Amino acid sequence: MxxxxxxxxxxxxxxxxxxxxxxxxxxxxxxxxxxxxxxxxxxxxxxxxxxxxxxxxxxxxxxxxxxxxxxxxxxxxxxxxxLDAQADAEVREAGQNFKARRQSASQQRQNAQAAKEKTVKESRQQAEARKREAAQNAEERAASLGKRADKAATQRTAAVENAKRTENAQIDAMAKTAAKRADAQLKDAHEKRTEAASIRKDADRVAELADVEKEKRQQARAVEEN
Known part of the structure; x- marks a missing residue:
């Protein structure tokens, strides 16, 4: 030295x-x-x-x-x-996003169902009212035509019945159109609910990956400490 x-x-x-x-x-x-x-x-x-x-x-x-x-x-x-804290935060965020979307999809489905029921009910009520009005108008026209000659009355009665059928067909078509719109709203709510289910699966996969990664790091630390 x-x-x-x-x-x-x-x-x-x-x-x-x-x-x-x-x-x-x-x-x-x-x-x-x-x-x-x-x-x-x-x-x-x-x-x-x-x-x-x-x-x-x-x-x-x-x-x-x-x-x-x-x-x-x-x-x-x-x-x-x-990394553990970040993984836990990502899992919590994914869970919160899924919960919010699931609630939104459920609410939209309920709103669509209620709107459909309301639309169908109103359409049926309007259709029944128009049918009654059409029947009453037809009867009034038939009564007025009955005062005329038998041949003319028969012809005009047939015309009234034809007009009645045409009007009823138009009313039924309007009711079907309203029902189709309600079905479309219900279908949109179902699609959003499916999207929420897909997000839940993604959140579960993120949680599983985070758990696996956390377990690997814990094993690595255990090996390092030993």
């Missing part, structure tokens, strides 16, 4: 002695904390940075490498904790 190396050797011994209490704190107290807790990560990163600085200053590669290993391990745990 060169004479110039003696001061550094003494300083290295002094650092090892000074670091011993920190090592005891790490083994007896910090090691009991959760691997991803903030106090433990801060302590390990600070201790690793201290080892790196002192190792570089004193020219002790072992101390510097030990500090780098501690710092890298702490950084990996911090990254894992952040």
């Amino acid at each position: 060169k004479i110039s190396d003696v001061p550094f050797a003494i300083l290295r011994l002094q650092y090892r002695a000074a670091r011993l209490p920190l090592q005891i704190i790490e083994e007896q107290l910090v090691a009991r904390l959760d691997a991803e807790s903030s106090p433990r990560l801060i302590y390990e990163r600070s201790l690793g940075a201290l080892d790196i600085t002192v190792g570089n200053v004193l020219g002790d590669q072992k101390i510097a490498e030990r500090g780098a290993a501690i710092a890298d391990r702490s950084e990996a745990r911090l990254l894992a904790a952040e």
Whole structure:
């Protein structure tokens, strides 16, 4: 050993002695904390940075490498904790989006069903009223025509019946058109409900992937700690 190396050797011994209490704190107290807790990560990163600085200053590669290993391990745990938090947030967001869309689709389906029932009911009421009015008008016209000659009355009665059938056909067509519009609204609500079910499947897949990724990281950390 060169004479110039003696001061550094003494300083290295002094650092090892000074670091011993920190090592005891790490083994007896910090090691009991959760691997991803903030106090433990801060302590390990600070201790690793201290080892790196002192190792570089004193020219002790072992101390510097030990500090780098501690710092890298702490950084990996911090990254894992952040990834876990991000995965949990994505799962919660996906669940909230699915719940909102499912509620929206259910409400739209109920609204479409109510609108259809209302439209069909109103259309039937209008159709019945027009049929009664048409029948009454036909009877009045038939009564008026009955005062005329039998042949003319017969011809005009036939014309009234034909007009009645035509008007009833038009009324029925209007009712069918209204029912078709209501069916289209109900179909749209069903499609949105199907979309909500698809979103739920996607959310479940995101949750499963997040759980698998979290389990992999936990296994990796267990292997690293062992």
